Amino acid sequence: MARTGPKNTALRVLVWLGVILAVLTAVLAGGTMAGQASWTPKLALDLEGGTQMILAPKVEGGSDITEEQLNQAVAIIRQRVDGSGVAEAEISTQSGRNVVVSLPGTPSKETRALIQASADMNFRPVLQAGPGAPVPAESLTPDDQLPQPTAEPANGSDVNWITPEIYKKFETLDCDNPSQDKQERSDPAQPLVTCEPASANSPAIKYILGPVEVRGADIAGSSFQLQRGAQGAVTNEWAVNIQFNEEGTAKFKEVTERLYQFYIAGGGQSGSDPKSQFAIVLDDQVISAPRSLAVITDGRPQITGGFTEESAKALSDQLRFGALPISFEIQSEQQISATLGGEQLRMGMLAGLIGLLLVVVYSLIQYRALGLVTVASLVMAGALTYLAIAILGWTENYRLSLAGVAGIIVAIGQTADSFIVYFERIRDELREGRGLVSAVENGWKRAKRTVLASKAVNLLAALVLYFVAVGNVRGFAFTLGLTAIADLIVVFMFTHPTLQLLARTKFFGEGHPLSGLDPKSLGAVPLYRGAGRFRTPADKPAAVAALRAKNTGATAEAERRMTIAERRLAERQEQLAGSSKSASKEGN
């Protein structure tokens, strides 16, 4: 039983690894059949070819663009590109004037239009608000109970805007997982169903908004400051101030007069009528929806409540940006040819294959048959990495770049190192005179620690680089980290169990010269041969001499004086030297 224990465990672990591989494959196969995933990983700009656009921002009215506005422009474009489902887009500013957008593949007409469009900020009254999650299918309002408009809407806050169609859309909208395909710009004269994305201190909220009442262009300016209390003393509350132009002031007054009624009717401070809220909408997304606590007649509303200095500044910046809408003109659009990308990929793969082949040859020379375990482990690690990249390409839109390929090639060496550390530990144990089965167990115990500690360093490097670095470096760090994890899985779930099983085979167990674990060529000498006797370098020839002497029978006296343990050890030594019997006999 003692010997079948580890063997069964080893088999079980191998089966589990098979299950993991099968599940990953099944997931990918399912995704592929559903037409969402593909068997090949998604490729980034430099491998697939792609488009680089240089955009020149244009400010309405022809004034110069400031650096701050340019940064805002980049942030807005990034949000739009990410929202359109295009991944690994690199967006940077160039020479303080232009914005460069690199997109993998060829962007659709809609994506291009979206990128070029000017920021669209406006103010809409809230008609209805609700938590961000979609209403579960079973509690959806039945068709006959949906709100029906009874008359033409009288003003922006009139619930007659809500048609059954709009209400259905509102119920099914999922603001926790916003959909990635952005529709076209909304019609300012129509109501809008949209989200306020989740932020640090509030969950996602969804809204039905009335038509646009005040345009962003009517904002004359915006600032943020610490709020002043009733006595004029500065409080700890941050506030954002908006200043409207003349037209905006008039419209805003009209709207707040109406919304204030809802505020009072809804119970004032403790009320919760969403119709008292006025949503600030940027690119069809609500960035804030404050309640109207007063009628604003001077066109200088102040937004308060739950701001930090940072979030107040962010909102103020967004408002200012909306006040001066910037549109973008594509100055140059460059396609990185798929030929060049494909060639880079081919060469990268060729270099990787040559490298892999060299590693295989080297391991076979160094470790003989054991080298095959390295090769099989590398294949396993490769399969896991490939599946992971393909699945992440589907679920996370991860795209493999040339830097990522480089990360994988580098990882070949670092992955193989885990096996080398392990094999060398086993060899050390064999040199100490252990049998293979216990050498594998003891070597593993020691190698495990080393492998875990060193992989921790690798993972740490990958994680830090991934989170701190930009652009290419991230793609590289990602594959480096991914392969480190694949390596750990393989060492624990494939290499070690395989060796446990192999140690029980005749070929390895008897230390065949081609097995790479031949105790003879490893100069195995039992570590402990009785009290106070330690192996020293000089011992080796002495031990052999002792064996020879023993064979002649001249040491019968000495043999008689041995303890049982000593005799057994000597016998085993004889076995090792003569390799007449299975060394795995000793078991554990």
Add this chain to the structure above:
Amino acid sequence: MATSFANFGNELYTGKRSYDFVESKKIWFLIAAVLVALSILLPVVKGGFNLGIEFRGGSEFTVSNVKTTDATIGEKAVEDVVPGSVPRVANVAGNTMRIQTDKLTEDETLQIKAGLTSAYGVTDNEVTSTFIGPTWGADVTKQALLGLAIFVGLAAVLMALYFRTWKMSLSAIVGMLVTMFVTAGVYALSDFEVTPSAIIGFLTVLSYSLYDTVVVFDKIRENTADLQASTRRTFSEEVNLAVNQTLVRSINTMMVAILPVGAILFIGAGLLGAGTLRDLSLALFVGILIGTAATIFIAAPLYAWLRRGEPELVKQAERVHHRRAHAAAKTDSPAEPATA
């Protein structure tokens, strides 16, 4: 070869064959100090590194499917338009030429584009042009350096916790710094372009360097764990033995890590020309060699040196020397006595 290598491993393991890494530390430290000093001086004397276009900013043209990969054609096409400019023309990936120039005006760009099209005998849409502002490379570097600082800090803590001694942490970091400086020095010497890809390679080298050190230090930790109970070897000797015992691993790991990288650098460079992979592989090739050496010659001896004055270890060393003197006194008796 394997047999002799296995033998080599056996002898290193038992201590029959031993290389003196720890005792000769002064020589290694001196060599390292000289190399680091040279690596710092060299870029200063040469006036900095050969920075890639991502750091300099400028215009870049790519010509695909060229009939000939002659660089002078491209140079001439640029010089015709902008006299006195020094374009960098390189063959990247097969039949593709890359021409980098200083920042050009829009007129110049169009003229050069037309010039290149006719010079290389390709069609209009096989020539692309890009401008690169100097911010991109600087941005990458800034973030990379920040990442490096965070990584070194966290790794130092991680190692100090794992090994339970800051001295190992410090030694490993010093070894890594030596690797970092010397790799940078080789870059300055070789005149290879420093591109964002090279920076990636550089960061990998640092992680490899620490990784390699952790493996060797783990063996040192194991060997010196119950040192107090033994009079076999002194602390430095145990450290030296551990380095020797893991020498085969160090060599094998270095070989396995460097083979794919070397394949890219030497085989791939011919096929690939300049580009991400080649830039990356040079940094890695040099760094892996130096990183492995730094672990053996710098980090391990430094660790032994850092702990040389600890009273317990000094006492233990005295016991070892005493035992040896004792044993030497009665050399007449050959091996240890058998159990009587």
